[in-house]
Amino acid sequence: MITKQLTKLLLASTLLLGFAAQAAVIKSMRFWQSPESTRVVFDLTSPVEHELSVLKNPDRIVVDIPDSRVTVDLSQLEIKSDLVKRVRQSKPPKEGVLRLVLDLTKSAEPNSFSLKPYQEYSDRLVIDLVDKKRKVIKPPVVDGSSNRDIIVAIDAGHGGEDPGARGPTGQKEKHITLELAKELARQINSVNGLKAVLTRETDFYLSLRKRTAIARQHRADLFVSIHADSFKNSRARGASVWILSTRGARSELARWLRKQETESELLGGVDTNLDLSVYEKPVAQVILDLQMEHSIQASLTLGEKVHNEMARVAPKMHKKHVEEAGFVVLKNPDIPSILVESGFISNPQEERLLKTSDYRRKLASAVKEGVIDYFKSHAPDGTKFANLYRKNVYHVKRGDSLIKVARRFNTSVSKLKQANKLTSNMVRIGQKLVIPSS
Ligand SMILES: [Zn+2]
Structure with a gap:
């Protein structure tokens, strides 16, 4: 009965050369929930082959694994998932094959692959279940007001099956980054005119491209990715700030232009800040080039401010200046x-520090101060920050008077005098006048 309804899927599996005689054991099962998918991880004693089938009425996924057995108590699983209801063992299709059934709450599209041992993890079989119905791309919310918040995308590095680096006492980078990112978001949100967006708020895996895509979807004005370093020599220490290297930028430009011929989120997509699809390729290249140059220059200016603020609270900075890489x-x-x-x-000392909420608060505050400092002088048009901090300066021309200038900028003579600490109504050609914000 079942075989007739089977939808065979591609299986990426490792051949068990030389290991075939020994049955693999599924010793534990873990679940990671992201906003649109569930990742199911089987922890194994050795690599396995596997076959997936998708069944309907009711929705379920059948996993067949030859030469394997399961030692974990399936009735006691802690299933953190919007999609998986339960996991059970079912009658094997033939001798020696382990058949597991994932009962689903609704239909989901599976994608599976094997992972090699890493840190404390052994061989793993990963099944990603994507809730297709929830994967609706929301149209970007454009705040058309001329007083919008500046959006700061905060990205907690690693997550889920990717723990990142690990400290001497076992502290995982993915947890440090998430705590720090949440603290930074909290502090950013407490600033009038700034709004934080987190790429992830819980412990799940996100690809690098997905992280930047989320930022772009939210029309972020700034992207801050949070990580913690590691080195084989435990004496290496110090915080650091990185921006994209020129080389990394060049290869990225080439990638975007290649992508221009296909669909892309930047070049003409729905949620784009920069629609290049209307231009001929050489023109698009120049525009993108300028845009990237501007972006790197801005990243450097901001990075330096954040670096300087962090140097006040971190026991040590790894380098004197902002560093560059092709991340x-x-x-x-x-x-x-x-x-x-x-x-x-x-x-060991820095691991201990990063584990304390007090130090994370200080570090987040330093990053926030750097961001504020940067946007006070580089606020995008139409933002609350621009209205609050941008000082419009007018150069007095021939024939100008204070009254004329006041009228032009919709302000009053007394406000102009106050903003410029003027004692008389006299102005001279070339004089700089600060125009008070309305
Ligand atoms: Zn990292």
Whole structure:
């Protein structure tokens, strides 16, 4: 009965050369929930082959694993998932094959792959279940007012099956980054005119491109990725701030232009800040080039401010200046982006510091101060920050008087005099007048 309804799926599996005789054991099962998918992880004693089938009425996924057995008590699983209701063992299709059934709450599209042992993890079989119905791309919310918040995308590095670096006492980078990102978001949101958006708020895996895509979807004005360093020498220490290298930028430009021929979120997509699809390729290249140059310059200016603020609270900075690398997560031609390495988790003292909420608060505050400082002088048009902090300066021309200038900028003579600390109504040609914000 079942076989007739089976939808065979591609299986990426490892051949068990030389290991075939020994049955693999599924010793535990873990679940990660992201906003649109569930990741199911089987922890194994050795790599396995597997076959997936999708069944309907009721929705379920059948996993067949030859030469395997399961030692975990399936009735006692802690299932953190919107999609998986329960996991049970079912009658094997033939001798020696382990058949597991994932009963689903609704239909989901599976994608599976194997992972090699890493840190404390052994061989793993991963099944990603994507809730297709929930994967609706929301149209970007454009705040058309001329007083919008500046959007700061905050990206907690790693997550889920990707723990990142690990400290001497076992502290995982993915947890440090999430705590720090949440603290930074809280502090950013407490500033009038700034609004934080987190790429992830819980413990799940996000690809690097997905992280920047989320930022772009929210029309972020700034992207801050949070990480913690590690090195084989445990004495290495110090926080650092990174921006995209020129080389990384160049290869990214080439990638965007290649993508221009296909669909892309930047070049003409729905949620784009920069629609290049209307231009001929050479023109698009020049525009993108300028945009990237601007983005890197902005990242550097911001990065320096954040670096200087962090130097006040961190026991040590790893380098004297902002550093450059080709990190994928920084490859945003349209969003100034920095990566903050909060310290070396591999260093016992810094691991201890990063574990304390007090230190994380100080570090987050330093990053926030750098962001505020940057946007006070570089607020995008139409933002609350621009209205609050941008000082419009007018150069007095021949024939100008204070009354004329006041009228032109919709202000009063007394406000002009106050803003410029003027004692008389006299102005001279070339004089700089600060125009008070209305
Ligand atoms: Zn990292």
